[in-house]
Every structure is written in C-alpha cells, then in structure tokens.
Amino acid sequence: MANCLVTGAAGFVGSHLCERLLADGHAVVGVDAFIPYYPRALKEENLAGFRDHPNFTFHELDLRADDLSPALAGVDAIFHLAAQAGLVRSWDQFDSYMTCNIQATQRLLEAAVAAGVGHFIHASTSSVYGRFATGDETSPLEPVSPYGITKLAGEHLCRAYAQKDGLPVTVARLYSVYGPRQRPDMGYNIFIRKILDEALITIDGDGTDSRSNTFVLDCVDGLVRIFQQPEKSVGETFNIGGGEEVDVNQVLAILAELTGKTPITTHGPKRPGDQRRTAADVTKARALLGYNPATTIRDGLRAQLEWQRAARYSEN
Ligand SMILES: NC(=O)c1ccc[n+]([C@@H]2O[C@H](COP(=O)([O-])OP(=O)(O)OC[C@H]3O[C@@H](n4cnc5c(N)ncnc54)[C@H](O)[C@@H]3O)[C@@H](O)[C@H]2O)c1
Numbered sequence: 001m002a003n004c005l006v007t008g009a010a011g012f013v014g015s016h017l018c019e020r021l022l023a024d025g026h027a028v029v030g031v032d033a034f035i036p037y038y039p040r041a042l043k044e045e046n047l048a049g050f051r052d053h054p055n056f057t058f059h060e061l062d063l064r065a066d067d068l069s070p071a072l073a074g075v076d077a078i079f080h081l082a083a084q085a086g087l088v089r090s091w092d093q094f095d096s097y098m099t100c101n102i103q104a105t106q107r108l109l110e111a112a113v114a115a116g117v118g119h120f121i122h123a124s125t126s127s128v129y130g131r132f133a134t135g136d137e138t139s140p141l142e143p144v145s146p147y148g149i150t151k152l153a154g155e156h157l158c159r160a161y162a163q164k165d166g167l168p169v170t171v172a173r174l175y176s177v178y179g180p181r182q183r184p185d186m187g188y189n190i191f192i193r194k195i196l197d198e199a200l201i202t203i204d205g206d207g208t209d210s211r212s213n214t215f216v217l218d219c220v221d222g223l224v225r226i227f228q229q230p231e232k233s234v235g236e237t238f239n240i241g242g243g244e245e246v247d248v249n250q251v252l253a254i255l256a257e258l259t260g261k262t263p264i265t266t267h268g269p270k271r272p273g274d275q276r277r278t279a280a281d282v283t284k285a286r287a288l289l290g291y292n293p294a295t296t297i298r299d300g301l302r303a304q305l306e307w308q309r310a311a312r313y314s315e316n
Pocket residue numbers: 007008009010011012013014031032033034035036037043061062063064080081082083084085099100104123124125126151173174175176177178183
C-alpha cells in the first residue's frame with residue numbers, strides 16, 4: 001500500500017483517480033481548493049462517494065498560497081491534476097490560468113522536493129502540441145491558447161525540478177477526457193444537457209473537428225500504470241489518450257441514437273485557440289506500460305448519458 005496525494009481530487013478526473021487508487025488498496029490524500037470555475041456543489045458531489053472512506057483524507061488547500069507540508073507528510077507519490085482547465089476562458093481570465101497552472105505547480109514541486117516524494121506524476125494536455133495533436137511525444141510543442149501555454153510551462157517546471165533536485169517526474173499528456181462527472185463546460189456535457197432539454201446546440205465551425213476522446217476510466221488507468229511502473233515511467237513523457245477518433249457530427253449522431261431525440265443544431269464561428277484535430281498516438285504508453293484504452297465512444301457516451309440523466313433527476 002502506498003500513500004498517494006491527488007491534487008484536484010474534487011475535480012472530474014481527480015475524483016475518479018482517487019476512487020481507483022482506494023479500490024487498489026492505497027491510502028489517498030486529496031487536495032482541492034474548489035476553484036469556482038464551476039460550482040462547488042458539483043465538486044462536493046464528485047467527492048461524495050469516497051469522502052468517508054477510511055483510507056481517504058481531504059485537505060481543502062489552495063496550492064498557490066497555503067502551507068502544503070502537512071498534506072505532503074509521508075506521501076510516496078503525487079498525482080498533480082489540479083489546474084485551471086478549459087481553453088476558452090484562458091483568453092480573458094489569464095490570471096487564474098497563470099497562477100493555478102504555473103505558480104501552484106512550482107509551489108507543489110518545491111514542497112515535493114522538501115518532503116522527499118518518490119514520484120511526481122504531472123497531468124498535462126494534448127493542447128501543448130497546438131492545433132494538431134496527431135503525432136507522438138516528440139512532436140513540436142506549439143500551443144495556440146493561453147491554457148496550453150500555461151500547461152506547457154507546468155511541464156517545463158517539472159523537468160527543471162527533476163534536473164535540479166533529482167525529483168522523479170513523469171509527464172502525462174491527457175486527450176479530451178469524457179464520461180461521468182465531465183466538467184459542465186465541456187462539449188459532450190453541453191450536448192447531452194441540451195439534447196435532454198431539447199435546446200439549441202451551437203456547433204463551433206462545421207462539426208468536422210475531431211477528437212481522440214479518452215473515457216475517464218481509461219485515462220485513470222494510464223495514470224495508474226505510470227505510478228505502478230516507475231522503473232519505466234520516471235523521466236518520461238507519455239500521451240494518454242483514447243482509441244477512437246470521432247468528429248462532432250458523429251458524436252451528435254450517436255447521442256441521437258442513444259437518447260432517441262434529434263439534436264437541434266446551428267453553426268457558429270470556430271473558437272480561437274481550438275484544436276482542429278487530435279488523434280492520440282499512444283504507441284509509447286502501449287509498449288512501455290501496457291496501456292490499452294478499450295472503451296468505445298458509444299459505451300463511453302452511454303455511461304456519461306446515464307450519469308447526466310441521474311443528475312438531472314436529483315436536481316428536480
Ligand atoms: N478533462 C480533460 O479533458 C483534460 C484534458 C487534458 C488535460 N486535462 C488536465 O487534467 C487535469 C484535471 O482536469 P479536469 O477536467 O478534471 O478539471 P477539473 O476542473 O474538474 O479539476 C481540477 C480541480 O483542480 C482544482 N484546483 C485548481 N486550482 C487549484 C489550486 N490552486 N489549488 C487547489 N486546487 C486547485 C479545482 O478546484 C478542480 O476541482 C488538469 O490538470 C487538466 O489540465 C484534462
């Protein structure tokens with residue numbers, strides 16, 4: 001049993017990761033500041049299933065300002081998922097992206113070195129590649145949004161601390177994650193909500209932008225494999241993405257079939273900084289870690305739909 005610290009534990013991916021680590025028999029320390037990017041009530045809901053687990057402790061801490069040493073005492077591995085996510089608002093709310101993605105990461109790295117943490121696993125993003133994220137980990141890093149730029153700075157900070165202090169670091173670049181608890185600002189959450197409400201969906205552009213979507217449990221499995229095999233993962237960068245590449249029009253067709261409702265759509269302009277195409281090349285993670293994202297887009301969307309349906313009923 002290891003002691004794992006998960007930052008962003010109340011978030012979408014972080015809460016699933018905590019559940020997986022607890023199920024694997026580890027002790028988990030969760031940290032989150034409930035940054036009001038989306039409502040605190042949703043994050044409390046994310047935590048609800050495991051907050052009282054005997055091997056889970058929670059610290060409401062802001063990585064940018066609070067003393068981190070009590071949370072890090074005795075920690076073997078850190079999964080750093082806390083961030084200001086979402087690229088759209090990064091153009092006009094840059095301060096939050098700069099402080100949560102850069103300053104917070106630097107403070108956590110300092111604290112990790114001081115605490116002698118054995119493995120620092122940093123959640124980065126395919127956005128560091130820029131408009132097309134279709135190649136392997138050696139592809140050019142050309143982010144086109146302030147979000148991607150701050151996340152790339154976070155990666156570089158990790159590598160700088162690895163060099164300076166010998167901190168064992170792994171960078172995991174995640175690709176469009178979806179599934180139950182998906183953030184309310186993300187595309188599939190909005191599509192499903194609007195289809196159920198029979199409301200108008202605005203598609204940015206012509207709907208042919210594609211994504212290599214990753215079902216959240218597959219994404220979590222990639223992170224856990226990095227943690228389980230430090231001899232193969234320390235010092236490395238991995239793409240952790242899904243298998244199937246689909247475009248927006250295909251996703252809406254699947255959702256129409258699953259809900260039995262025809263989406264009402266219109267088209268708007270493309271969003272600045274959006275990626276045109278992401279197709280995760282996970283050859284390296286497959287070969288070194290045995291990573292195998294197996295959930296089909298149809299099964300993953302069905303799981304997310306069921307979760308959103310249940311959440312709607314509990315709101316009413
Ligand atoms: N969801 C995706 O599709 C996706 C894709 C690529 C990369 N990522 C990365 O994965 C990670 C998790 O993303 P998510 O979608 O779960 O986001 P999320 O917003 O649901 O979770 C992030 C959590 O971090 C917390 N947080 C932010 N700043 C903090 C701070 N200063 N101190 C303490 N807590 C803080 C927030 O309150 C939030 O609960 C992020 O690093 C994100 O950049 C996500």
